[in-house]
Amino acid sequence: MSPIVHPKLEVSEDLRFQHRWWRVERIGWTVMALVLLASLAGALGDGPLSRAATRSASGTFEISFDRVGRRMSPQNLALHIQLGNKPQTVTLSISRSFLAHVELREIFPEPVTVSADASRRLYEFSPAPGAAQIWITVEFEPNEAGLLRGTFTVGDESVAISQLVLP
């Protein structure tokens, strides 16, 4: 039987680097796992951790919204307004600071009239006859990453919201 010969091997191995790289890999996997867990919980938008609600000073006007949103990703605000003396119309004003940075998709129910001035848009709704409360949904997509702020006003009641929009 002829002897087995092992040739001389030339290869640019670097085991020290390799061991250090494996540590980096493990750290990277941990970071990825944490990000995924945070995302499942809604910390990155779209989940239980991210939904919040804010009330006006008297408590008659409440907005439910996401604390964390994502750029160009659809989401909605749910506005709940108590109507004191059963008015014929309800006017909601939305600040330009909000509208200028989002793409408004739809507002439910459909407003009867829409008007605007330099700093806000006014949406007039007609509640159902005898209704003590009205529930309005605003569907939108943020246009840019960053802090999105907006002020929503019905009569004397005002609610300000702010959302962190992720890229």
Added chain:
Amino acid sequence: MSSVLNALALYVFLLFVFRIAGRRTMSDMTAFDFILLLIVSEATQSALHGRDNSFTNSAILVMTLVSVDIGLSYLKLSSKPVEKVLDGVPMVIVRNGKPLHHLMKKSRIDVDDILASAREHRGLANLESIAYAILETNGTITVIPAEEQKVDQSGRPT
């Protein structure tokens, strides 16, 4: 401009994720090939989720990414540490016929993977016929048979 920044950010992010995923995930394709394939096809299709679907935007995106790819390849040539971080290093997993089990385990390889490569590329039947097996930077396993008198090609050129 934000779509260019998006493209760059996505490139760096994908590079990070696929390097962290390790070599066996990237077997038979380098991370760079894979990324370029993914991103270039995205860029030409939906301009990376921007609302700008113009040809101009796509062209700028493609050129940005190709330029980054070219730039990085020059950077790799000029700096060995950068090359090691971006590409990784080859590693001997069978030396003088003996498998190095602790290194294999960390690389998520077992003896069957080595034998499969030996059969596929060299037609070798067993471990005794193998002098060296090297895990290359792209995740493939190259096998140097025993009894070869001349030194074969090995790994990436230094």
